[in-house]
Amino acid sequence: MRAAAKAQMRRKTSEAAAPIELLRERELLQIIETVLRLAKKIGAEETEVQVDEAADALTRFANNAIHQNVSEHGLTVSIRTVFEGRTARTTTNRIDEDSLRNAIEGSLSLAASQPKNPLLLSMPGPQKYSRVNRFVKQTAAITPEDRALAVRRACDLAIKRGQVAAGIFATGQNQMAVGNSRGLFAAYSETHAEFSITMQEKPAASWAKANSADVRNFDPQKLAGRASEKAHLAVEARELPAGRYTVILEPAAVLDLVGFLFYDFAATAVQDKRSCLNERMGKQLFGKNISIWDDAYHPLQLGAPFDGEGMPRQKVQLVDRGVPKNLVYSRASAKIAGKKPTGHGFMLPNEYGEAPMNLVFSGGKSSLEEMIATTEGGLLVTRLWYIREVDPYEKIMTGMTRDGLFLVEKGRVVSAVRNFRFNQSLLEMLRNVELMGPAVRATGEEAFEMVVPAMKVREFHFSEVTKF
Amino acid sequence: MWDLCIRSLETARLRGASYADVRVMYQRQRDLTTKNGKVGTLSQSESIGLGIRVLANGAWGFASTDRLTREGVASCAAQAVAIARASASAKRHDVVMVDEQAHIDSWQSPFRKDPFEIPLETQLGLLLSADAEMRRVKGVTLTETDMQFRKTDSWFASSIGSRIHQRKVTSGCGIAATSFKNEEIQKRSYPNSFGGQHALKGYELIESLDLVKNAAVIAEEAVALHSAAQCPEKKGTLILGGSQLGLQIHESVGHPIELDRVLGEEANFAGTSFLTLDQLNRLKYASEIVNVVADARLEHGQGLGTFAYDDEGVPAQRTDIIEAGQFRGYLSNRETAHLIGLKRSSGTMRTEGWNRLPIIRMTNVSLLPGNWDFDDLIQSTDDGILMETNRSWSIDDRRYQFQFSTEIGWEIKGGKKIRMLKNPSYSGITTEFWNSCDAICNAEHWTLWGTPNCGKGQPMQTMGTGHGASPSRFSNVHIGAAFANQ
Numbered sequence: 041m042r043a044a045a046k047a048q049m050r051r052k053t054s055e056a057a058a059p060i061e062l063l064r065e066r067e068l069l070q071i072i073e074t075v076l077r078l079a080k081k082i083g084a085e086e087t088e089v090q091v092d093e094a095a096d097a098l099t100r101f102a103n104n105a106i107h108q109n110v111s112e113h114g115l116t117v118s119i120r121t122v123f124e125g126r127t128a129r130t131t132t133n134r135i136d137e138d139s140l141r142n143a144i145e146g147s148l149s150l151a152a153s154q155p156k157n158p159l160l161l162s163m164p165g166p167q168k169y170s171r172v173n174r175f176v177k178q179t180a181a182i183t184p185e186d187r188a189l190a191v192r193r194a195c196d197l198a199i200k201r202g203q204v205a206a207g208i209f210a211t212g213q214n215q216m217a218v219g220n221s222r223g224l225f226a227a228y229s230e231t232h233a234e235f236s237i238t239m240q241e242k243p244a245a246s247w248a249k250a251n252s253a254d255v256r257n258f259d260p261q262k263l264a265g266r267a268s269e270k271a272h273l274a275v276e277a278r279e280l281p282a283g284r285y286t287v288i289l290e291p292a293a294v295l296d297l298v299g300f301l302f303y304d305f306a307a308t309a310v311q312d313k314r315s316c317l318n319e320r321m322g323k324q325l326f327g328k329n330i331s332i333w334d335d336a337y338h339p340l341q342l343g344a345p346f347d348g349e350g351m352p353r354q355k356v357q358l359v360d361r362g363v364p365k366n367l368v369y370s371r372a373s374a375k376i377a378g379k380k381p382t383g384h385g386f387m388l389p390n391e392y393g394e395a396p397m398n399l400v401f402s403g404g405k406s407s408l409e410e411m412i413a414t415t416e417g418g419l420l421v422t423r424l425w426y427i428r429e430v431d432p433y434e435k436i437m438t439g440m441t442r443d444g445l446f447l448v449e450k451g452r453v454v455s456a457v458r459n460f461r462f463n464q465s466l467l468e469m470l471r472n473v474e475l476m477g478p479a480v481r482a483t484g485e486e487a488f489e490m491v492v493p494a495m496k497v498r499e500f501h502f503s504e505v506t507k508f
Numbered sequence: 509m510w511d512l513c514i515r516s517l518e519t520a521r522l523r524g525a526s527y528a529d530v531r532v533m534y535q536r537q538r539d540l541t542t543k544n545g546k547v548g549t550l551s552q553s554e555s556i557g558l559g560i561r562v563l564a565n566g567a568w569g570f571a572s573t574d575r576l577t578r579e580g581v582a583s584c585a586a587q588a589v590a591i592a593r594a595s596a597s598a599k600r601h602d603v604v605m606v607d608e609q610a611h612i613d614s615w616q617s618p619f620r621k622d623p624f625e626i627p628l629e630t631q632l633g634l635l636l637s638a639d640a641e642m643r644r645v646k647g648v649t650l651t652e653t654d655m656q657f658r659k660t661d662s663w664f665a666s667s668i669g670s671r672i673h674q675r676k677v678t679s680g681c682g683i684a685a686t687s688f689k690n691e692e693i694q695k696r697s698y699p700n701s702f703g704g705q706h707a708l709k710g711y712e713l714i715e716s717l718d719l720v721k722n723a724a725v726i727a728e729e730a731v732a733l734h735s736a737a738q739c740p741e742k743k744g745t746l747i748l749g750g751s752q753l754g755l756q757i758h759e760s761v762g763h764p765i766e767l768d769r770v771l772g773e774e775a776n777f778a779g780t781s782f783l784t785l786d787q788l789n790r791l792k793y794a795s796e797i798v799n800v801v802a803d804a805r806l807e808h809g810q811g812l813g814t815f816a817y818d819d820e821g822v823p824a825q826r827t828d829i830i831e832a833g834q835f836r837g838y839l840s841n842r843e844t845a846h847l848i849g850l851k852r853s854s855g856t857m858r859t860e861g862w863n864r865l866p867i868i869r870m871t872n873v874s875l876l877p878g879n880w881d882f883d884d885l886i887q888s889t890d891d892g893i894l895m896e897t898n899r900s901w902s903i904d905d906r907r908y909q910f911q912f913s914t915e916i917g918w919e920i921k922g923g924k925k926i927r928m929l930k931n932p933s934y935s936g937i938t939t940e941f942w943n944s945c946d947a948i949c950n951a952e953h954w955t956l957w958g959t960p961n962c963g964k965g966q967p968m969q970t971m972g973t974g975h976g977a978s979p980s981r982f983s984n985v986h987i988g989a990a991f992a993n994q
Contacts, residue, residue: 096967109568436991442905461909
């Protein structure tokens, strides 16, 4: 029996609701070796293989009860071949040899259909990687019963306080491995856990959320309690006129805004003249209190220490005291720019090149309480919603406040406020930051998780008010 | 495939499920893009697997697997039942479903040319030709094109005896020209932004759109926008092009009528809705000329929301949503229909793939055509702004307050388009906006637009929806707020 078929046989969708056991690293390697062997036989000049396996489960609740409860387990094999200066990719979730052979032939057929690409680089050889350990067995061992118990407690709290709870408790494990015909091999596995809750007390609602590789790093009951208290505070909201306000943005609100900046730091975006950093590198674009890194190795980050071609991720300082200093590079964009690749490339072929995926802000030392205490007049923002880019060069973003907007007067929270629409330039916002908290692993709904602080920002632009 | 379906249903029954439905799905996708005259993405993928949904102890469980063996699907079904039992430990009442007949059927969406049988050289050649036409225009700094094709076979079986096979083929394509000049980025897209037009059609859709002919037009407009006047901020008359109106329908009618959202099931993520149950048949949603339907039937057109059966085994239907301005209906499923007094689901349960739970989704939510010819509409407008092709979209989590911006605007004075405007935007409150509609163009100008990227649910599911619309006029709209006071 071939190696890939053996791996297929060993894949376990365990009896009933017991935790799923992922393939071992050597089994991932066996699948990759099978593809490389077949591809060589078929005639591919170079071959790259990525294997992804994920086992995820999510318990969803609303109206104080579980209403959706799901689990999934899947494995995909993605194959890129090169033939006479042309490349293409096929992906399948069937790992018997016939299916893998079909996928390889499909990739070669796709590759042959296009003009030769003189800029196509040969695949990279073996690389050295820093190890990161983000697989927590306690997270992988969480069962539907564990999730249901936590949800039931949160719902009980809601009922006790006359509120209505909705949210999710998700846990999962995933792994990936990349290998190519020049001997490169890299593998990575992680676990993830997330609890998000909205507490509704008519006509208001508030929200809390946490995300970590280690399910022990957050307490669902505490998150439920926080959302519950803020929802109660938000019940009687007053309407304020639109205009410019000092805002205190909690980390989730900061994350969901600055998450829209990360593509601009891709070298390919600058080369394509679609980045807000065109003609702005090296200039004082943000305030001097703003420094940003991309750092896959930061203890609060998740994600593989290598990119879509298997290149090791480098720690890159993107912004130094308000000045955009460096971009991130795939191998292709680095070649064009005469730079070294930073290990941020997407799987090839693609048109976007690369992006920093592990943003870390320098942050500050002010607590949220200190920010409130030092505010004569302003608004405390729990989270933002439906953020979209209005202007790509000035980076004007629009969106709504949601689930808890509060008026701060003379150093204390005095009332809830009806939600606003904002139209705010991110560049201007990062010039107007007065105070920052310590950078934390923030989680929202618009951007993937990053390490960002709460911020106190002056003259944040709210353009219209809604009905609640 | 039926063997796997039946095996999993039988396992669920033996484990104590009172109801189960199962979907085996085989999905194939081809993606092609070009950028600046070179091939960008060139990929093909396939995915096959099984997802089973069960009711046990009055609560739901769902599990999925790509291990399509008798042992694999049985294990998956057993897991779904175990999950349902865990759900039951945090339930407030038992799930109740309205009746549905068992259906045994096989259906294939109509297409003239299978896009997976068209030579790749032909497809790439067309994209590269359109790309070259855009790059011919001086001042264009980035050109992008894309094509996307999907073919999905699904085998649905349920414990009430349904056995339904459906094959759906969708196609989509679009082109875009971007110009960076004087610290400003301007972009024009055809036939729509964010991937172009998508429909439940074969390659004939691509051939009908004449990408090459339109490439130079949008490239010239992208460059000309730098010299155009800024869209002013004011209250005034707004005319929306069809594709932008399609997205307006999607956000301010399609999402608010989802009954799961209305009932609070999306409160933590996608949000709720201002259309509380007491609004049904009472709310004057829009002006008298506005009629909106949710229609998944082929008779409505070949949209991304067209099918024969939903993913709960309910036949495609047409539901009146807004009738002569009055709010008349929601999108429902077998679990929620009885809550609005219906004896049958409106057939809107849809899943992204085999590993996702079906949830209530839009089908084709369309504004029915009016009586106006487009030229007459312009000529009858003394002072207004025509906005075309979406650039950004945002709406609050109860679907009251929205803001859209478009790629291009045209100032209309005395019944004529007199000049181009850049950075146009408009905003408002949903019911105020729809009640200000005073003209809708006729069927000759009506297009069933495809929105391929509608996100909803946790885990997130991306779904294609259809929105028929023709250019329409609205009065007293807040225009230009996005760029005011910047």
